[in-house]
Amino acid sequence: MKTTTSSFLVLLLSLIIITLIILTPTGEAQGTRFGFYSRTCPNVESIVRSTVQSHFQSDPTVAPALLRMHFHDCFVQGCDASILINGPNTEKSAFPNRLLRGFDVIDDAKKQLEASCPGIVSCADILTLAARDSVSLTKGVGWPVPLGRRDGTVSLDSDTNNLPAFTDSIQVQVQKFADKGLNAQDLVTLVGGHTIGTAACQFFSNRLYNFSTTTTTGADPTIDPTFVPQLRALCPQNGDGSRRVALDTGSQNTFDDSYFKNLKNGRGVLESDQKLWTDPATRTIVQRYSGTIRGLFGLRFSVEFARSMVKMSNVGVKTGSQGQIRRVCTAIN
Ligand code: HEM
Numbered sequence: 488m489k490t491t492t493s494s495f496l497v498l499l500l501s502l503i504i505i506t507l508i509i510l511t512p513t514g515e516a517q518g519t520r521f522g523f524y525s526r527t528c529p530n531v532e533s534i535v536r537s538t539v540q541s542h543f544q545s546d547p548t549v550a551p552a553l554l555r556m557h558f559h560d561c562f563v564q565g566c567d568a569s570i571l572i573n574g575p576n577t578e579k580s581a582f583p584n585r586l587l588r589g590f591d592v593i594d595d596a597k598k599q600l601e602a603s604c605p606g607i608v609s610c611a612d613i614l615t616l617a618a619r620d621s622v623s624l625t626k627g628v629g630w631p632v633p634l635g636r637r638d639g640t641v642s643l644d645s646d647t648n649n650l651p652a653f654t655d656s657i658q659v660q661v662q663k664f665a666d667k668g669l670n671a672q673d674l675v676t677l678v679g680g681h682t683i684g685t686a687a688c689q690f691f692s693n694r695l696y697n698f699s700t701t702t703t704t705g706a707d708p709t710i711d712p713t714f715v716p717q718l719r720a721l722c723p724q725n726g727d728g729s730r731r732v733a734l735d736t737g738s739q740n741t742f743d744d745s746y747f748k749n750l751k752n753g754r755g756v757l758e759s760d761q762k763l764w765t766d767p768a769t770r771t772i773v774q775r776y777s778g779t780i781r782g783l784f785g786l787r788f789s790v791e792f793a794r795s796m797v798k799m800s801n802v803g804v805k806t807g808s809q810g811q812i813r814r815v816c817t818a819i820n
Contacts, residue, residue: 518806523634528604535616538596550621551684552589557618565803567639568610573817581647610816611636627742630793637810653759657766667802673795675772681734682746689728711753744788747777
């Protein structure tokens with residue numbers, strides 16, 4: 488009887504704590520707020536959502552593409568849609584951004600918003616909402632997005648140098664996120680965005696062939712040896728570097744926590760991803776998502792991803808009278 492009562496109390500306490508975690512507001516940041524367009528453009532969220540959804544139906548790869556685009560926007564000049572500007576020497580034309588896709592989705596949403604509420608909704612807010620919608624369309628859990636970002640007027644190729652690179656050590660990755668006000672847990676959580684989408688062979692084939700002298704195959708020793716032949720079959724030596732491979736093997740179309748389980752099993756595809764597990768500085772956080780640590784010390788990926796996304800979506804935002812509301816997302820007014 489005593490054990491039943493105490494198990495019941497533990498269960499009750501866990502439920503209360505989980506509920507509190509979920510209900511804790513994910514945080515409005517300086518300048519942005521929930522319901523920013525409630526009077527000026529009340530249908531903004533449904534217009535963005537239906538646009539992303541209709542593109543997603545004909546090409547599901549737009550979801551990971553938009554999520555990545557938002558990250559690359561926020562890390563350069565803040566989340567101000569500077570990534571969307573066309574032209575020579577802009578962010579869009581820079582090396583780390585050359586494979587970004589999904590620009591037409593944002594242009595399409597902007598066109599519809601200009602028809603319903605001209606001059607009101609920023610491209611930066613459209614991209615932020617589209618990133619959130621991409622997560623829910625891939626069966627992830629959505630979250631409320633504080634709005635009110637304004638669009639930037641600067642977009643320079645040379646500003647993209649501080650984007651994280653797939654060869655970066657954990658120390659460098661942590662530093663690059665810290666520079667944006669994001670901690671190591673935000674880093675691990677946000678890179679969990681790799682639960683959807685693909686990477687081109689050119690970004691990881693170096694791990695498959697002449698990477699190491701410590702393995703008989705020459706492959707990166709941190710890759711599960713049974714995974715090496717699978718990756719090699721997908722990316723043959725000197726083959727087509729633009730061929731694309733799932734970042735989360737077995738579950739590339741679903742926004743879930745299996746990416747972290749793959750890391751734990753040596754099945755991370757990018758070198759920077761696998762290091763999140765091999766480096767003790769971030770391993771505990773991966774453990775907390777991959778089910779290695781259970782109970783109250785475990786973390787719920789969906790809850791934490793929402794929290795960290797709200798933080799990232801507020802990096803360096805322009806609000807109030809800063810910046811502008813672009814007429815078209817690809818050009819400064
Ligand atoms: C250390 C940080 C990161 C590094 C080094 C990194 C690197 C990469 C690389 C090399 C690719 C493959 C690109 C391609 O072949 O087109 C990729 C894809 C992707 N990244 Fe990251 N990334 C990082 C963080 C993030 C974050 C914070 C997010 C989102 C919150 C994110 C979301 C994505 C998504 C969704 C894809 C798949 C894109 C697609 O399928 O088109 N990444 N990343």
